[in-house]
Amino acid sequence: KSDLPLAARDKIIVFDGNATEPYNETSAPSPRSVYTASKLLGEWFALEAAAGFVLRVESLFGTPTGWTGRRGSLDRIREGLAEGRDVPVFVDRTVTPSFVPDVARATRHLLEVGAAPGLYHCVNSGAATWQDVGEELARQMGVVPRFRTTRMADVTLKASRPLYCALSNQRLAEAGFLMPDWRDALRRWLDTAERLERSTS
Numbered sequence: 001k002s003d004l005p006l007a008a009r010d011k012i013i014v015f016d017g018n019a020t021e022p023y024n025e026t027s028a029p030s031p032r033s034v035y036t037a038s039k040l041l042g043e044w045f046a047l048e049a050a051a052g053f054v055l056r057v058e059s060l061f062g063t064p065t066g067w068t069g070r071r072g073s074l075d076r077i078r079e080g081l082a083e084g085r086d087v088p089v090f091v092d093r094t095v096t097p098s099f100v101p102d103v104a105r106a107t108r109h110l111l112e113v114g115a116a117p118g119l120y121h122c123v124n125s126g127a128a129t130w131q132d133v134g135e136e137l138a139r140q141m142g143v144v145p146r147f148r149t150t151r152m153a154d155v156t157l158k159a160s161r162p163l164y165c166a167l168s169n170q171r172l173a174e175a176g177f178l179m180p181d182w183r184d185a186l187r188r189w190l191d192t193a194e195r196l197e198r199s200t201s
Contacts, residue, residue, distance in 0.1 A: 014039055059073070061098070087147055089131045097182040110177070136186060140186060
């Protein structure tokens with residue numbers, strides 16, 4: 001298993017990460033790599049369509065039961081906490097954890113109510129460092145965490161990652177869909193995972 005902090009492998013957003021409050025849809029993009037520049041270009045092409053929607057997501061979690069593909073950062077953090085292992089987490093990378101079922105419900109809402117096409121940040125509410133997320137997960141699991149805290153500058157990554165990645169979902173709220181707080185989403189995800197584990201044990 002990789003020894004890199006788990007969140008180092010999260011998706012990269014189209015901002016430079018120098019903000020101090022969540023980015024909204026009018027924040028000026030500033031991609032830091034060819035990869036993020038290509039994502040931004042794809043957004044522009046999609047938004048040229050008369051009824052085009054672009055839904056930005058960030059730090060997704062909530063893979064379906066039986067998923068055999070690459071797992072998300074929270075899956076790996078939870079596994080490490082459950083096994084009592086040292087879990088590497090970033091102390092200086094701020095994210096917006098986003099629960100896949102909530103993102104799906106928000107997407108459906110926009111289509112069903114005939115929301116204005118355009119760019120939406122489709123993320124759960126709130127922002128946290130990966131250490132904050134890990135500590136909240138440990139609290140909800142009722143375990144004492146063993147974190148190995150790391151700063152972004154201390155690891156070598158193939159592509160530059162922004163420090164501040166949190167997104168504001170205010171435009172989504174204005175369209176009539178209030179995203180739950182990420183802590184609430186974390187609790188529902190954990191409840192579902194534990195219930196499934198009990199049913200298959």
